[in-house]
Amino acid sequence: MTGDDGPGAKPGTALPCVLIGEDGMMGIMKSLAAAGLRIVDGWTEPGGLIPPIVTVQAPSCPPEEGRVEAMLDVLEPRLLEKANADWYRLSVEGGLFSETDRRFLLALRPEENRLHRWFCVELQSEWDIMGKGAAGPLGSAPCRPEFRMLSLDGNVLCFATTWEHDISTSVLTTPHRSQVLRRWAEAVAEGTMDEPDESPVSLAARRWLDSH
Numbered sequence: 550m551t552g553d554d555g556p557g558a559k560p561g562t563a564l565p566c567v568l569i570g571e572d573g574m575m576g577i578m579k580s581l582a583a584a585g586l587r588i589v590d591g592w593t594e595p596g597g598l599i600p601p602i603v604t605v606q607a608p609s610c611p612p613e614e615g616r617v618e619a620m621l622d623v624l625e626p627r628l629l630e631k632a633n634a635d636w637y638r639l640s641v642e643g644g645l646f647s648e649t650d651r652r653f654l655l656a657l658r659p660e661e662n663r664l665h666r667w668f669c670v671e672l673q674s675e676w677d678i679m680g681k682g683a684a685g686p687l688g689s690a691p692c693r694p695e696f697r698m699l700s701l702d703g704n705v706l707c708f709a710t711t712w713e714h715d716i717s718t719s720v721l722t723t724p725h726r727s728q729v730l731r732r733w734a735e736a737v738a739e740g741t742m743d744e745p746d747e748s749p750v751s752l753a754a755r756r757w758l759d760s761h
Contacts, residue, residue, distance in 0.1 A: 574659055580685030585676020589652060592669035597703070597760035599724055599734075600753040601656035601665035602742065604697040606733040607708045607721060614727045617643065618719040628692050628716075632679035635718045636709065643720030644705045645698055646672065653707075654699040657686060664747050667699060679709075679716075692716060725761035734758050 578588055610616045619635035621628060640646060646653045651672035656665040676682075680691045687709075688694040694709035694716060706724045710717050724730055737754040744750075 577657060577659070577686055581670065581682075584678055584680075584682030584685060584687060585673045586655070586670045586678075586682070587673055589669040589671055594667055597756055598654075598667060599699065599703060599706070599730070599757050600737070600750055601667060601697060602737055602750050603730055603734045603754055603757065604656065604699075604706060604708065604724075606729055607697065607706060607719070607724070607727075608710045608717065610719075610721055610727050610729045614721065614729065615723065616719050616721045618717055620715050620717050622715055623692065623711075624714075629677075629680050632692055632694070632716060632718065633677065636678050636707075639718055639720045640698075640707055643707065643722060645700050645707045645720065652701060654701065656697040656699075664744065664750065665697075669701070694718070725757070731758065 574588075581588060612618070617639060619639060621631055621635065625631060640653075641648060652669060653672075654667040655670045657668050658665045678687060679694055682688065682696075683694040684691045687696040688711070693711045695711060696709050698707040699705070704723055706721045708719055708721075721727065734754040734757060738751050738758065740749070740751040742750055
């Protein structure tokens with residue numbers, strides 16, 4: 550998918566500044582570049598964003614919570630084209646980013662044994678989220694997506710997942726109103742998922758819950 554015209558064609562305290570030169574990031578940056586995404590260097594995460602570990606439950610959010618979903622059969626002849634188009638349409642209509650400011654947050658794991666965290670990325674003029682992106686850090690293979698994206702203000706969550714016979718792309722606005730996500734965040738806040746060498750996800754979950 551390339552170009553700038555048409556759907557799918559283009560489309561408590563702050564954490565430390567994200568440094569692009571960290572170990573394990575160079576390969577991710579190359580894969581993201583192939584998908585048409587550029588990591589925005591120097592971005593500082595504000596406090597109160599939904600933790601990536603909480604967003605893993607997003608595919609369980611029902612339509613009653615505001616989830617808007619596009620489903621495609623994996624045997625669809627134009628699967629890549631339609632999947633890219635669905636992602637772009639839902640992202641713009643839902644408010645993940647705009648056509649004039651195509652920055653958003655992407656949950657990435659900087660190292661194999663590390664937890665996911667938010668990185669600020671910018672969509673380039675030529676991109677392929679569901680093809681080259683899903684073959685890299687955004688999934689398990691071309692047109693087999695698994696990713697979570699968040700608007701810069703934290704009010705729009707976009708996510709995709711692969712089922713047995715379908716792929717699903719969804720947008721959920723005001724994720725802090727989702728009872729599915731809040732219940733999971735309460736479980737995370739209990740501390741049983743904290744890792745010894747990581748910032749406590751329990752504190753991040755509690756901060757998110759308390760800020761909304």
